[in-house]
Amino acid sequence: MPGYRVQDILSRRSLVSLLAIAAVAGGASAAFAYAGGWLSPGRLQPAKIVNALEGHDGKHEGFRRAHAKGLCVVGHFDGNGQGLALSKASLFRRATTPVIGRFSLAGGVPNAGDGRVTFHSLALKFDLPQGEQWRMALNHVPVFPVATPQAFLDFQLATTPDPATGKPDPAKVQAYMAQHPETKAFADYMAKAPLPSSFANANYNSVDAFRFTNDQGQTRVVRWIFTPEAPFEELDKATLADRPRDFLFDEVAGRLAQGPLVWHLSVILPNDGDPTDDATKPWPDDRQRVEVGTLTIDRAVTEDDGPCRDVNFDPTILPAGVSPSDDPLLAARSSVYAVGYTRRTGEPAAASALATDQAFPAPAANQPAASQPAAKESAQ
Amino acid sequence: MKSTTFSGAARLLHWLMAVLIIAMLFIGVGMVSTVGASHNWLVPLHKSVGATLLLLVLIRLAVRATKGTPPLPADMPAPQKAVAHLSHLVLYALMIALPLVGWSMLSAGGYPIIVWGAVHLPPLLSPDRGLYASLRHLHTYLAYALFLTVIAHLSAALMHGLIFKDGVFQSMAAWRTRR
Ligand code: HEM
Ligand code: HEM
Ligand code: HEM
Numbered sequence: 001m002p003g004y005r006v007q008d009i010l011s012r013r014s015l016v017s018l019l020a021i022a023a024v025a026g027g028a029s030a031a032f033a034y035a036g037g038w039l040s041p042g043r044l045q046p047a048k049i050v051n052a053l054e055g056h057d058g059k060h061e062g063f064r065r066a067h068a069k070g071l072c073v074v075g076h077f078d079g080n081g082q083g084l085a086l087s088k089a090s091l092f093r094r095a096t097t098p099v100i101g102r103f104s105l106a107g108g109v110p111n112a113g114d115g116r117v118t119f120h121s122l123a124l125k126f127d128l129p130q131g132e133q134w135r136m137a138l139n140h141v142p143v144f145p146v147a148t149p150q151a152f153l154d155f156q157l158a159t160t161p162d163p164a165t166g167k168p169d170p171a172k173v174q175a176y177m178a179q180h181p182e183t184k185a186f187a188d189y190m191a192k193a194p195l196p197s198s199f200a201n202a203n204y205n206s207v208d209a210f211r212f213t214n215d216q217g218q219t220r221v222v223r224w225i226f227t228p229e230a231p232f233e234e235l236d237k238a239t240l241a242d243r244p245r246d247f248l249f250d251e252v253a254g255r256l257a258q259g260p261l262v263w264h265l266s267v268i269l270p271n272d273g274d275p276t277d278d279a280t281k282p283w284p285d286d287r288q289r290v291e292v293g294t295l296t297i298d299r300a301v302t303e304d305d306g307p308c309r310d311v312n313f314d315p316t317i318l319p320a321g322v323s324p325s326d327d328p329l330l331a332a333r334s335s336v337y338a339v340g341y342t343r344r345t346g347e348p349a350a351a352s353a354l355a356t357d358q359a360f361p362a363p364a365a366n367q368p369a370a371s372q373p374a375a376k377e378s379a380q
Numbered sequence: 381m382k383s384t385t386f387s388g389a390a391r392l393l394h395w396l397m398a399v400l401i402i403a404m405l406f407i408g409v410g411m412v413s414t415v416g417a418s419h420n421w422l423v424p425l426h427k428s429v430g431a432t433l434l435l436l437v438l439i440r441l442a443v444r445a446t447k448g449t450p451p452l453p454a455d456m457p458a459p460q461k462a463v464a465h466l467s468h469l470v471l472y473a474l475m476i477a478l479p480l481v482g483w484s485m486l487s488a489g490g491y492p493i494i495v496w497g498a499v500h501l502p503p504l505l506s507p508d509r510g511l512y513a514s515l516r517h518l519h520t521y522l523a524y525a526l527f528l529t530v531i532a533h534l535s536a537a538l539m540h541g542l543i544f545k546d547g548v549f550q551s552m553a554a555w556r557t558r559r
Contacts, residue, residue, distance in 0.1 A: 004457055009543060017542035025535045032527060036409030045413045131500035133492045149415040310509040311490060316420060324420050332415035346513030
């Protein structure tokens with residue numbers, strides 16, 4: 001008969017049952033630990049990549065672990081209807097969609113100087129009808145230095161400054177580059193390609209490919225590019241280090257004080273055989289482009305007072321009609337940005353580099369913006 | 381006479397939700413620890429199943445309130461009964477809290493909340509940086525607490541079935557409702 005006393009439970013008769021129960025509970029726990037990656041230290045987890053970014057540029061509490069220096073912008077998008085043949089995304093209707101965004105420079109140092117050979121970037125959040133959103137994080141260069149999240153991690157680790165010298169260990173960099181001709185090709189390209197003289201006259205590229213689905217259910221994989229109306233001018237790379245710390249952000253704020261800035265969004269259609277799963281490979285310039293609308297940026301606001309700081313510009317937040325391609329960077333970006341976002345939102349928000357910049361008058365409530373001599377920071 | 385098993389609806393909901401909740405715990409820890417392509421579909425699946433579970437637990441509470449529950453065996457010691465009831469209370473509390481915390485944290489993070497492919501849930505809170513981070517951590521802690529409670533519950537259920545043989549296991553595992 002059932003006994004609920006401890007001696008009944010621990011009796012010899014129940015031993016096999018107890019062992020079976022322990023095996024079930026232990027097995028379930030082991031399976032859970034395996035699923036969560038606790039038993040596989042070799043697994044490429046998003047936190048490893050965020051740790052590597054923090055190791056590379058230092059941990060700056062409250063800031064993004066990449067593209068740490070930025071400026072919020074506000075504007076709108078006017079679709080021309082042409083995009084609907086490619087994707088049913090409501091952004092492509094003949095309608096106006098409100099947009100907020102963020103200009104940024106790559107790198108994890110929030111008050112770094114702007115005079116660096118690095119990405120000029122624009123992140124966007126389109127607020128579509130019925131609560132839909134489309135978020136993008138775009139770079140001025142159409143290709144990326146690495147094709148996979150593992151290569152991203154290895155590249156970060158190989159180029160992390162050695163605490164002794166303050167510079168990356170050349171042997172590690174060389175060993176990495178020998179394994180990754182695509183990163184070497186990218187570095188060579190960056191060294192010789194002209195840098196835009198402003199955030200205003202740069203292209204902004206999706207870099208990764210995405211899958212579009214139209215109303216008829218036809219799908220195709222595309223990339224896209226925002227091309228500026230402002231004429232391209234080149235930044236003099238020789239004098240970069242001598243420029244004031246915030247010159248690029250100040251310059252674009254000055255332009256926006258004069259009037260809005262406009263970009264044309266074109267969807268790029270690949271030819272058969274163009275890679276859709278490798279962001280290191282450009283698609284040739286002659287690929288068909290369909291212009292689908294214009295982006296207008298009306299004004300800039302510092303991160304401290306603007307709408308962009310606490311937004312995760314995860315490029316996989318997409319409206320109906322757009323979904324991720326087979327590019328392995330996309331899932332990794334989503335997963336890594338989420339870890340970075342949780343870390344930085346859990347830390348107190350710190351003043352951005354532009355918080356006391358004269359180009360951005362502080363709101364009346366704040367103390368008057370002290371005029372700060374632009375400090376020169378070593379470009380890295 | 382009161383039945384010795386849970387009602388058919390209660391048993392169906394119990395086992396359906398048991399499978400889904402265990403799946404959710406595994407999907408959750410799996411999706412946040414990978415950078416692989418599965419992240420792209422696991423995250424939307426997690427939100428959709430989570431929202432489904434929130435609906436199911438509400439139905440389940442209604443079923444429980446109308447159909448009642450079978451009594452625990454009369455000879456079961458009172459402290460043990462109390463532990464059993466408390467553990468069920470904890471399970472229900474976590475089953476309700478986890479989806480609500482998931483929904484709230486996405487609201488506080490300013491994310492769109494899309495479930496079942498196309499349904500946009502309204503935000504429960506307005507965006508708030510610090511609150512997002514706190515709720516995000518709470519979601520993890522509550523999920524771990526649920527996992528541990530489920531393991532304890534499962535072990536206790538098996539003890540009833542294999543050692544005490546007192547009908548408690550059958551009350552949930554029986555195919556037919558018994559008097
Ligand atoms: C696996 C590859 C990549 C990793 C691990 C990575 C990592 C990161 C991280 C951690 C952030 C900060 C996110 C936040 O805290 O909100 C970030 C921001 C950003 N990334 Fe990436 N990234 C990757 C690929 C790319 C690619 C291919 C592009 C090309 C367009 C890109 C463009 C950007 C931009 C523009 C931002 C700034 C977004 C903003 O202003 O919030 N990233 N990245
Ligand atoms: C997978 C293995 C599981 C087994 C073998 C199992 C077994 C049982 C049994 C035998 C009962 C009846 C206890 C009684 O008479 O009071 C029960 C009740 C219950 N189970 Fe499970 N269960 C399992 C999983 C779960 C899971 C994953 C949950 C959800 C978190 C859950 C939640 C509950 C709740 C809340 C009750 C109390 C029902 C009520 O009084 O309304 N069970 N379970
Ligand atoms: C019974 C219901 C649920 C369970 C058991 C559950 C469980 C989990 C677990 C175990 C994790 C991983 C936590 C970690 O390791 O840090 C997680 C993450 C997550 N959950 Fe849930 N969850 C539930 C409901 C929901 C709902 C309803 C939503 C939203 C609508 C949601 C959204 C999320 C999101 C977005 C993440 C990952 C966030 C990130 O990448 O930072 N969950 N969940």
